[in-house]
Amino acid sequence: MIKKDTPQSNNNHIEIAAQDTLPRFLVRNARKYQDTRVALREKEFGVWQSFTWKDYLDHVRWFCLGLLSLGLEADDKIAIVGDNRPEWVFAELAAQSAGAVPLGIYQDSTPKEVGYVIDHSDAKFVVAEDQEQVDKILELRESIPKVLKVIYTDPKGMRNYDDPMLLDFREVEDAGRDHEAKNPDLFMDMVRSIRGEDLALIAYTSGTTGLPKGSLLTHTNLLKMASNLIKVDPKFQEDEFVSFLPLPWIGEQMMSVASALLVGFTVNFPEEPETVQENIREIGPNVMFSPPRIWENLAASVQVKIMDASPLKRLAFNMSLPIGYDMADCRFEKNKPSLGLKIRYFFAYILAFRALKDRLGFSRLRSASTGGAALGPDTFRFFHGLGVNLKQIYGQTEISGISCIHFDGDVNFDSVGKPIPETEIKISQEGEILSRSPSVFLGYYKNDEETRETLKDGWLHSGDAGQFTDDGHLIVIDRVKDVMRMSDDTLFSPQFIENKLKFSPYIKEAVVIGDQRDFITAIINIDMDIVGKWAEKNRISYTTYTDLSAKKRVYGLIEGEAVKVNRDLVRINKASVVRKFVLLYKELDADDDELTRTQKVRRGFIGERYREVIEAMYSDTLSVPVDTTIKFQDGRTTRIKTTVAVRTLSGEEG
Numbered sequence: 001m002i003k004k005d006t007p008q009s010n011n012n013h014i015e016i017a018a019q020d021t022l023p024r025f026l027v028r029n030a031r032k033y034q035d036t037r038v039a040l041r042e043k044e045f046g047v048w049q050s051f052t053w054k055d056y057l058d059h060v061r062w063f064c065l066g067l068l069s070l071g072l073e074a075d076d077k078i079a080i081v082g083d084n085r086p087e088w089v090f091a092e093l094a095a096q097s098a099g100a101v102p103l104g105i106y107q108d109s110t111p112k113e114v115g116y117v118i119d120h121s122d123a124k125f126v127v128a129e130d131q132e133q134v135d136k137i138l139e140l141r142e143s144i145p146k147v148l149k150v151i152y153t154d155p156k157g158m159r160n161y162d163d164p165m166l167l168d169f170r171e172v173e174d175a176g177r178d179h180e181a182k183n184p185d186l187f188m189d190m191v192r193s194i195r196g197e198d199l200a201l202i203a204y205t206s207g208t209t210g211l212p213k214g215s216l217l218t219h220t221n222l223l224k225m226a227s228n229l230i231k232v233d234p235k236f237q238e239d240e241f242v243s244f245l246p247l248p249w250i251g252e253q254m255m256s257v258a259s260a261l262l263v264g265f266t267v268n269f270p271e272e273p274e275t276v277q278e279n280i281r282e283i284g285p286n287v288m289f290s291p292p293r294i295w296e297n298l299a300a301s302v303q304v305k306i307m308d309a310s311p312l313k314r315l316a317f318n319m320s321l322p323i324g325y326d327m328a329d330c331r332f333e334k335n336k337p338s339l340g341l342k343i344r345y346f347f348a349y350i351l352a353f354r355a356l357k358d359r360l361g362f363s364r365l366r367s368a369s370t371g372g373a374a375l376g377p378d379t380f381r382f383f384h385g386l387g388v389n390l391k392q393i394y395g396q397t398e399i400s401g402i403s404c405i406h407f408d409g410d411v412n413f414d415s416v417g418k419p420i421p422e423t424e425i426k427i428s429q430e431g432e433i434l435s436r437s438p439s440v441f442l443g444y445y446k447n448d449e450e451t452r453e454t455l456k457d458g459w460l461h462s463g464d465a466g467q468f469t470d471d472g473h474l475i476v477i478d479r480v481k482d483v484m485r486m487s488d489d490t491l492f493s494p495q496f497i498e499n500k501l502k503f504s505p506y507i508k509e510a511v512v513i514g515d516q517r518d519f520i521t522a523i524i525n526i527d528m529d530i531v532g533k534w535a536e537k538n539r540i541s542y543t544t545y546t547d548l549s550a551k552k553r554v555y556g557l558i559e560g561e562a563v564k565v566n567r568d569l570v571r572i573n574k575a576s577v578v579r580k581f582v583l584l585y586k587e588l589d590a591d592d593d594e595l596t597r598t599q600k601v602r603r604g605f606i607g608e609r610y611r612e613v614i615e616a617m618y619s620d621t622l623s624v625p626v627d628t629t630i631k632f633q634d635g636r637t638t639r640i641k642t643t644v645a646v647r648t649l650s651g652e653e654g
Contacts, residue, residue, distance in 0.1 A: 064094035066176030074099035082129020104248030214445035281361035320348035324385030376499030415473035
């Protein structure tokens with residue numbers, strides 16, 4: 001076994017005591033800052049609304065006591081579904097303050113998915129954001145008999161609802177004020193009675209291989225993770241953070257709840273999902289954490305904007321980017337940049353990168369990280385070239401979000417960094433990554449068998465294949481089950497090839513196939529907006545996604561991008577190049593069970609659903625007819641009848 005222990009750091013150290021809990025840190029911050037510092041900020045009706053730390057505690061206390069008046073008891077479960085809003089964290093902390101257990105549901109989940117999580121978790125109360133989410137719950141009434149009340153936070157459209165099961169969030173807070181008048185010490189008595197080892201959260205995994213599993217996380221799990229993270233990636237009270245990723249995801253819990261309460265920085269909630277980029281630019285966050293898809297989309301959007309820019313701006317960017325890459329490579333190799341490179345980079349920064357970072361909202365960005373899946377080296381290098389200190393984070397829901405990160409001045413884009421303090425990582429004989437730390441979860445809710453498989457002798461079995469570099473960096477190869485072996489026993493990582501393909505602004509998603517096959521193929525999703533813009537410039541008319549993806553010239557465009565990728569791949573392993581590809585007639589979608597709610601590919605499901613298309617790539621067939629029906633989240637269906645072409649890449653690159 002290969003084993004690595006982490007170096008210790010005293011930087012930005014916050015000691016976590018056994019009795020410390022998330023509500024205790026909320027009380028601490030409210031007493032310390034009162035109305036002098038903003039804890040939460042939400043943009044509503046075009047105006048940023050602020051909540052001080054005192055406001056934060058008041059809302060949590062009132063909602064907690066209101067729930068008690070409705071019959072909430074210790075260990076009861078409270079499900080929360082909706083967009084990121086202050087009411088979400090009010091409800092979460094309120095549940096924890098009463099010794100109850102909150103859990104999140106992705107806001108774009110189908111009624112079936114919502115019903116499964118609510119019923120499986122034994123939720124007694126549901127906090128739903130708006131009319132859309134309330135309708136989902138009411139539709140499921142018969143299948144969720146344990147739910148007593150559904151509490152909505154946005155009253156818009158709810159005026160004509162007359163159902164005794166429904167309550168307005170403000171009504172519950174009002175009931176809490178009344179309860180407090182009769183029991184003034186009750187809230188603080190409950191907060192003092194909670195301990196660090198008590199259950200704080202059920203975090204449902206994304207379910208790449210089946211139904212989601214509920215990870216049981218304690219207050220100590222979450223706070224230890226946040227404390228150890230800031231030792232190597234410091235956060236400060238003055239920092240601003242924009243919360244725009246779903247709060248059911250452990251990565252967002254890690255930042256918006258655990259780290260924010262521990263450090264005391266400000267969490268900002270965007271007005272709408274569509275205004276995230278605009279709101280990020282307004283806030284100018286100091287800290288940003290996003291999964292690879294966000295960074296990939298940002299890189300693609302930059303490249304598209306450059307295509308649309310004036311010739312002078314395009315020239316400035318195209319001249320500056322190679323200089324940025326030179327500086328990034330110099331830092332990756334831990335070399336001291338020469339005076340000439342420093343001067344060239346200074347002018348490149350002034351000429352192109354400074355304005356670009358400002359447009360992205362990154363002018364004040366100090367701590368930028370990505371996690372949840374591997375980020376392609378090309379995207380990583382791109383942002384470092386612009387001057388964004390992007391770091392890879394590695395972890396799982398079951399370890400409260402994180403076990404490794406790149407340390408400042410020690411970034412290797414092929415790795416996920418080194419273990420954070422109090423974390424041990426070793427590689428099993430089978431090549432699996434095993435972890436041990438105070439942040440490892442208690443187990444899965446109502447699933448002892450999976451718990452025994454995942455937790456053995458205190459070690460968390462990640463299911464990821466990995467290895468260490470000579471200098472202690474962890475390299476994640478892929479999921480153990482996803483590392484593929486070709487018919488000649490050549491091993492390859494589909495994720496590595498997919499990330500290379502997705503660096504192209506024209507490619508939104510890619511699924512690589514090749515297990516037990518003679519060569520590698522790919523199913524590719526074009527990016528509708530970017531390819532559509534390219535088509536308009538080239539006077540190619542189209543109607544739908546299906547129509548655009550079937551165009552011969554679009555195939556030619558994507559073939560050119562695949563050839564570029566193959567030129568890189570052939571230098572690594574000639575067998576790993578993509579030989580054939582198809583452009584899929586629809587986007588992969590979580591509503592069709594092709595992706596998880598965190599946008600991870602469900603390979604097994606895709607292999608079954610698109611079996612005919614895949615088999616066509618491994619025959620002499622030049623095209624495959626498709627006649628299928630797809631279902632939208634609102635229940636509507638549409639029939640797609642088309643022909644998918646199979647394109648072969650020839651020559652050294654294919």
